[in-house]
Amino acid sequence: MLPTVASTALRELSRRRVALLFVLLLPCVFYLARIDVSYQAIRFLAIGVGWAVATLSLFSHVSAHRLDQRLSAIGASPTALFFGRQLALATVGVLVAAAYFTLVAATRDDLPHLSSVALLLLTTVLISAPLGALVSLAIPRELEGALALLSIMALQLLVDPDGSAAKLLPLWSTRELSAHALQTTPAPLTDGLLHFTLTLTLCTALAWTAGTLRLRPVPLNPPPPTNAHH
Amino acid sequence: MTSAQEWGAQLVARLTRVGIEMGEARELAGDALVEAEAAGIHPRAMYGPAVAYADTVAQAVRTAVVNAAPLPRVRGPVILRLRGVSKRYRRRQVLQGVDLSLRAGEVAAIVGANGSGKSTLLNICAGLTRATGGTVERTARIGYAPQQHGVAPLLTPEEHFRLFGAVHGMNRKKAVAIGTGLASRLGWRPRADVIASHLSGGTQQKLNVVLSELNRPELILLDEPYQGFDQASYLDFWDQVFHWRDGGAGVLVVTHLLHDLDRVDHVLELRPAEES
């Protein structure tokens, strides 16, 4: 079931032309806005990619809800439905990340640790997919959910990364990893990767649990067999 | 091409559109043209417009096929039992004291004016909503066709068949074959490249109905899925309901049209409940 859900979700996503266009181009705009300042450009690019993938994930989960409801009523596993869709979204995210990594690698030669850029884009998209799903469960409407994600991303950019509140934001690891990419003698990766792992696990677990609770049909027993015929 | 031949070509095109095999369609058209020629009348004067004639002919073929071999009616075990079911939303009592016992091989119709809670009752049977009172017992293998949002706008019919088939482990070819076969019983030949939102409203509902039976369920729940059907499709839909019944399934149809109720086994009438 899960592979079918994933491939079907991918096909569905490929037909949302406008949304895909945003996902592809918006991070570019973010990147170009800060192109002259290296560390900011990378950071903005990553946040832009994160926002785009999270919003795509939100839209995908919101629009699929009624059909998912119908499928689980007839016996589909809500887990397969959730992870199938997430797999499709992660795939799109990874493709976008790869595309932008190629862009950065081709256009910049001033980055001390290029591989960290790949890592930071990858971690960003891997968190963004379940993050979008989580927001869709809290705010099951496309416009309002997209605004919520926009607020999270805006906070991400504005909040001082060294402040205590910053670690509560989902893409804090992105900031850490971008610092790693850009500094010649950087701090170790451990903090960033730890935050990434925690955030990913938390977002996925919460979204999966809430999604399953929402979709699971009311348990009903079959009528007890009787021998009487009317 | 003479205008008679043009009429014939239109007839063939329409017949294949509504699910008749090409070979048979050509034969039917050929026969019609020959008869018209023998009578010395233009086919359009003899039979009417090609498209309308095609629909009538196709319906005659389908009805005959369905009624040709009626299976003996066998009533199986109870697959749905509602006892004293009630549903309350905050201060509004939507359902009160609903009782129904439906066996496999029976058809039940839920009727009532708008606002009488028909869709709510069906949602309770489908497991989408919990009843606030009473007991609901139901077999596990169900099919469900909601009134709205039952199909994914961006997926093609075949992708729907594949997805729904996968729920019970059906492989792609089998699911598509079954779906296409069920579609032809409703006079519809799904095209591979058209997404659901580009289908007409009536055709979307045909997809909706086909998906409710794809997994061979024991109980089929239908919420007025005939919106946008023309007369022939509406008759085909009810033929299909009774065909499912004869095949051993139990069918529960929400309807506000009182037309075909004499062939139905149970009629459950809901009245709008008062505000409390």
Place this chain on the structure above:
Amino acid sequence: MRQQWLHGFLDVCLLCLLAERRDYGRGLVERLVGAGFDEVPGGTLYPALLRLEKQGLVRTEREASVSGPPRKYYELTEDGRTAVLERQQAWQQFRSAMDGVVSSPVASVEEAGS
């Protein structure tokens, strides 16, 4: 209104006409006209014949005619003959019931009017 009634019973009529003798489409229409009905349009007649054929009650045969293309002749099958007997019985029952309901008001109207 009467023509609508005929269309409801069309299958029965066609079966009974064919029980008398085999015929082609136009021939059946002419015989119905001769019996006192309006002309049944081709768009109604041929689907009805097709339905009977698909149900196995009627079989068809192409026969070359003297002038023009071969015509399609319709003939009852064994199942068709059985069906005719059934339907004749059903019609008798229907007709007596109908007579019982319809006759009385007409009689009283006539009496009242005269």
